[in-house]
Amino acid sequence: MPDPNPHVKVMFRPDHxxxxxxxxxxxxxxxxxxSMxxxxDFDHSYATVYxxxxxxxxxxxxxxxxxRKRLGAILYQGDAGEFYTRGEQPSGREVFYSDFGNARFFPPDAEIGADLVKAALAALWELDGALPANVRWQQWTDTEH
Known part of the structure; x- marks a missing residue:
């Protein structure tokens, strides 16, 4: 019988x-x-999640x-496509986080409150990987970097 739970690996620090x-x-x-x-630590402000x-x-x-601002953003890549969270307050330019010193860019309006990021991750788990509806999503192509 298959395991009814998803399997998840998260890496954002060197020891991960x-x-x-x-x-x-x-x-x-x-x-x-x-934990983040x-x-x-801004140098490790981006997590890769399998x-x-x-x-x-x-x-x-x-x-x-x-x-420090208790904000975050999610990039989702799966069979449904590639989507970024959509927040209410555009920053005026792309948002980026540091993945071991490498910039990972998000749309200018991708940031949402940390509690909403947590709720989206919990919903993603409960939905077994389906795109959660408790946050807004958008498609975006980074043409600048």
Whole structure:
């Protein structure tokens, strides 16, 4: 019988390359945001998330967290397509987070509150990888970088 839960690996700090975080519940998955806020390290403000659904489908997530402002953004790449979160306050230019010193760009209006990022991650878990409806999504192509 297949495992009814998704399998998730999260990496945002150097030690996660060898030993990624492996949340086992929706709450543990959402708590990754709290860990990133507590870390408060802009050099590691982007997490790569490998999410395998209970059906074996692979989803790649990019998770950016601006700890001091308690804001974040999600990039979702799966069979449904590629989508970024859509927030209410455009920054006027692309938003970026640092992935081990490499800039990862998001649309100017991608940032949402950290609590909403957590809620979206929990919903994604509960929906077994389906795009959650508790946040707004947008498509975007980075033509600048």
């Amino acid at each position: 390359v060898r030993e990624p975080l492996r949340p086992r519940t929706a709450a543990e998955f959402a708590a990754v945001v709290d 806020v507590a870390d408060d 999410f395998t659904t209970s059906r074996g489908d692979g989803i790649l997530l990019g998770l950016g967290v601006f700890a």
